[in-house]
Amino acid sequence: YLGLDPQAPDGPLSPGICPQAPCCPLVCPLQPAPTAQGVLNLLAPVVSQLLWVRAPAGLRGLRVRSEGHRQSRLSRPGATWSPSSFIVDDGSRVDGLNLGAVVVDRANGSVFLFYALCIHQPQPCVSSTMLIRSRDDGLSWSRPRNLSQEIGLDRFAPGPGLGIQKHYEPRTGRLIVCGHRTLDLDGIYCLLSDDQGENWRLGGALRGIPYGRPKLAHDFNPDECQPYELPDGSLVINARNQNFYHCPCRILARSWDAGETLPPEAVTFDPTLVDPAVAAGAVVTRGLVFFSNPANDTHRMNLTLRWSSAKDPSWWQRPLQVWAGPSGYSSLDVLEPPREPPTLYLIYEKGRSQSIESISLVKISLSGSL
Numbered sequence: 479y480l481g482l483d484p485q486a487p488d489g490p491l492s493p494g495i496c497p498q499a500p501c502c503p504l505v506c507p508l509q510p511a512p513t514a515q516g517v518l519n520l521l522a523p524v525v526s527q528l529l530w531v532r533a534p535a536g537l538r539g540l541r542v543r544s545e546g547h548r549q550s551r552l553s554r555p556g557a558t559w560s561p562s563s564f565i566v567d568d569g570s571r572v573d574g575l576n577l578g579a580v581v582v583d584r585a586n587g588s589v590f591l592f593y594a595l596c597i598h599q600p601q602p603c604v605s606s607t608m609l610i611r612s613r614d615d616g617l618s619w620s621r622p623r624n625l626s627q628e629i630g631l632d633r634f635a636p637g638p639g640l641g642i643q644k645h646y647e648p649r650t651g652r653l654i655v656c657g658h659r660t661l662d663l664d665g666i667y668c669l670l671s672d673d674q675g676e677n678w679r680l681g682g683a684l685r686g687i688p689y690g691r692p693k694l695a696h697d698f699n700p701d702e703c704q705p706y707e708l709p710d711g712s713l714v715i716n717a718r719n720q721n722f723y724h725c726p727c728r729i730l731a732r733s734w735d736a737g738e739t740l741p742p743e744a745v746t747f748d749p750t751l752v753d754p755a756v757a758a759g760a761v762v763t764r765g766l767v768f769f770s771n772p773a774n775d776t777h778r779m780n781l782t783l784r785w786s787s788a789k790d791p792s793w794w795q796r797p798l799q800v801w802a803g804p805s806g807y808s809s810l811d812v813l814e815p816p817r818e819p820p821t822l823y824l825i826y827e828k829g830r831s832q833s834i835e836s837i838s839l840v841k842i843s844l845s846g847s848l
Contacts, residue, residue, distance in 0.1 A: 549616055565619050566593070566610065573598045577702070579655050581641025583674050588613050590675050592625075592636035592655055605633045611675065629669055629680045633659050636669075638757050639704045639809045646711035649736035654681070656705045656715055656737075663690055666700045666717055668737040682740035684715075684731050698723040700731070702757040704809075706767065708788050713737050716760045716769065719753060726775035728753050750793050754778050759810030762788055763820045764844070770808040770824055773797070778833045781805035781826050783842070800824065800840055806833035819845035 549565050568574030578593030589612045596603035607629060611620045626632060634657055641655035653671040655678075658664055665685035671678045686699040693699045703717035713733040719726070728751040732744040751758075751769060756778055758771035765788050773782035781801040786793045806827035814820045822842040829835030 565591075565616075566608075566622065568595075571596075571603075573603060577635040577638045577657070579637030579639055579641050579657065581643065581653050581655055581675075583653060584643055585651065586613070586674055587615065588675055589616060590641070590653070590655075591619075592641070592657075592669075594633075594635045594657075597633055597635050597660070607631065607634045607636065609678075625669075625678055628678055631659065631667065631680065633663065634667060634669075635659065635702075637704070638702060638807065639759060640761070640811060642705050642707055642713075644711075644713075644736055645707060646709065648711060648734075652736050654705055654713065654737045656703050658701045658703065658717075661699070661720070662692060664693075664699050664701055664720065665689070666703050666715055666731055666740060668705070668715075668733075668740070670737055681737040682733055682735075684740040684742070684745065686720075693721050695721060696723055697721045700729045701755070703731075704758060704760045705737075706760050706762045708762065708767075709765065711736075714760075715740070716751075716758060718755055718757060719747070720755050722755065723747075725749050726753060726755075727751050728758065728771075748791075751784070757807040757809075759808045759824065759826075761810040761812050761822070763812040763814060763822075765789070768810055768812075768822060769793075770800070770810050770826065772805045772808075772833070777804075778806045778827075779804050781808060781828070783822075783824065800826070801828055801838070804829040804831065804833040804835075819843065 549563060566575060573596050576594040576597045578591060580592070581590050582588070583590070591610050593608050595606045595608050597605050607625045608622045609625050610622050612618060636655050636657040641653060644650050644652045644654065649672065651672070653675055654668055656666060656668040658666060665683055667683045668681040669678050670681040684700055686693065687697060699720040701718040701720040703715050705713055705715045707713055711734075713736060715731040715733075717729040717731060719729045724747045727747055727749050730746045730748055731740045733740050751771065752773050752775045753771050754774050754776055756772060758769065760767065760769045762768075767786050767788050769784045771782065772778045773780045779802070780799065783798040783800055784793045808824060808826035811823050812820045813823065822844065824840040824842060826838060826840075827833045828838040
C-alpha cells in the first residue's frame, strides 16, 4: 500500500513539515524548489532510535552558497517533522560540502555522517573526507574530523546514501561505508570500522578500467553506490554504471569477507534494473530487498520501486511507479518497530519539468495500512 497521490501538487509547505500529519499526502517536500539550477547531492534516510533524513540545503554552482548540511528529525511514528537546521555550513565556498553517507551503530546509538569536502576542485582547495558524530540522536554533533590520512585516499566521495552495520557473520557489528572517487580515478571503495566507529580504514576496492585515465563510452566505471547485506552474510554493493559498460543498467559487486575485498569475478550486471546513470536506493528488511531509481535507460524520469526475495535475485515483475515525471537521486531506509510491520521511507528528487525542482518523501507500508 502506497499512500501517494502523484497528481497532487506539492504546495507551499514549510521546510521539513508535513501538515495535517495523520491524513496529509505522504509526499512531503523537505524544502521548496529554490531555482532550476538547484541540485540534490545527498539523500540519506537513517534509522536509529528516531528516523533521520539528511539532505543538502544549498545549490551547487551558485555564487552565494554551495551545499550546507541540514538535518530533519522524524518523530515517532513518522507522522511529523521537526524544523530543519544546519549541522555543518561551508559558507560561500564554491565546491565545499558534497556527497556523503550516514551510518548508525546499533550498540551505542551513535550516528556517523560522512561527507566530502572540495571533491571536484584542484588545489588550493584541499579535497578531504570528513566525519561528524552524534551520540544523542542529532541533538549535538562533534567537530568535523578529517579521515583522509587515516583511510589513505586523497579524494573519496561517500555514498551518497547509507552505510550499514553487519548483522551476520563474518564480522558481525562491522560498520561499512562505501563510495567512489573522481571520474579518472573512479571505482567503488569501502571504509571499515570494527570498533564502533572510533577508527576507520580502507577495505575493498573495485577500480574503473582504464584506471587513472579519462574514460570513453562503455568503459567500466562504477560510481555512486549503495551497500546492503544479505541473510547469508554477503555484502552487495549496487552501483551506478557511469559509462554504461555492458548495459544501461546497475552494477552489482559482491563481497563474502565483509568488504575486505571486492573480487572482479563476483561482479554482475542486472538488466532488469534499467538506469540512466544515477544514485539509487537499496535496503533489506524482513527477507526482502527493495530498490529505487528512475527506471529509464536514457532520462532521469519514472521513479520506480522494485523488490525481490533476499534469497532469490529475480525481481518482482510488477514494480511500483512512484512518480512518472522527472526524478533523480533517491535513497531508501526502513523503520522496524518491535512487533510491528516495517515501514519504508523513500526520499527522492522530483519535478515536473526537471528532476531537481524539489525533494519529496514517500512513506510506504508493507502491511497495507498507514
